[in-house]
Amino acid sequence: MVTFVKECRAWKWLKKARQSRTMVLVIVYIALFLDYTLLTVIVPIIPSFLYDKYDTEMNGSASPKQPQALPSTASPDLPYYSGGQLTTENTAKTESKTEGFEWRNTTGAPILGLRPTTGKVHCSRNESFLSEENLLVGLLFASKAIVQLLVNPLVGPLTNRIGYHLPMFTGFVILFASTIMYAFANTYAWLFAARSLQGIGSSCSSVSGLGMLASHYTDDNERGKAMGIVLGGIAVGVLVGAPFGSVMYEFVGKSAPFLTLAALALIDGVLQLCIFQPTKATAESQKGSSLLTLLRDPYILIAAGSLCFANMAIAMLEQALPIWMMKTMCSPKLQLGLAFLPSTISYLMGTNLFGVLANKIGRWLCSLIGMVILGISMITVPLATNIFLLIAPGCGTGFSLGMIDSTMIPIMGYLVDIRHVSVYGSIFAIADVALCLGFAIGPSMGGAIVKAIGFHWLMVIIGVINISYAPLCIFLRNPPIKEEKMAILSQDNCVNPNLYTAERDGQEFPMTEARNEEGVNSE
Structure with missing residues (x-):
């Protein structure tokens, strides 16, 4: 009898959860959190893993007469020791290592037969391979x-036909498979395949998740807050990813962080099965605007461009910063992940703060200021000479990116509401395309630019691009409403006057009031 009562309670909870917007928010939050954790967990692992593999192959093919690698007790990540006396025991432990490490005693004279030093940090790492x-x-x-x-x-169009639930679950399955591949991949080719497979899963999860959220939160203010919360999940994923990956790789091994993420992904998959019932396809009640129609809208293109260039900056930084730190700071594995900690903490603060404040001060203004701050932060990154001096530009980078993401993604949903059909699969496919362009062009071009003219000029170029693009956000201050949409919005406001709102000089007005006050702006 007790078991039957418990089962009835569980069934009632499950039935209630299937009708809850909060559960939708939770599941989308977890899905994007896992996706972006997987995205960033490899940032500190891959450069170090590939170099260690190269170093092992070189040492394995070297002759026995060549010097061996420093033992781990000799702290190989420190280039030399000054200001103290090396003991006989320390000297004995390090006699076998000469590759660029220069040890000195208290008199300043070089020991172990190594060449004199000018005081500059010399790393033993192969700089030609790092390039x-x-x-x-x-x-x-x-x-x-x-x-x-x-x-x-x-x-995007697929979600309009079959709904969001099935593509969302498909994304989970693909991401789970990709995570397992990461865990056991030991060659560059398999890592490349795992990363590419992740792209398919991310597309299904992000487009379906954001579209589902927009369809459940129809009020513009509520949608902005919900998007801010979900973007906070992205921030937490980015926050956890790099430090978690570096710590686990350092102390447990390469497979451990990916197997942990795979276990968490299974929990999200069970929730989706229970709440969404993804075997049931439910098409949208109305046909959305085509991708081509949306791409012809200049206001959507401006918003997409803001997302693209801002995320291109962080993509270039993620790709180039760890290798730059290995070359110029001789940073150990742990620091390669911890260097991103300030930016991810500040990104979490920015998304949650401006998800609420953006409606009051104007989303366009938040994005404009964010792109300027992001550009300045990028330019100042190469001035750092140690990990502590990376804190300030890292905080500026994360906070500004949080401002941009938490305002531009809701703006794209808002532009569909006032200028097109309120079906969100295609518009969030465009938003995701903008993010993907940034993360595709950034690393691919960033590596070539660093090799050609250096890390410093890479940061200057992407910083100037963001600052130059920022003024275009002014056009998003008061986007015109299409005349055919005005009739629909006015009819909706008769039922719910708070359903759609417009931004006017940093304040919120019901759309009908905005029309009476300023008239209809049509193309």
């Missing part, structure tokens, strides 16, 4: 975005 690795890592990171870019135009 080539910029291209390899750039192509690997870009592969996910390129595949996602190709799949998005198919997923």
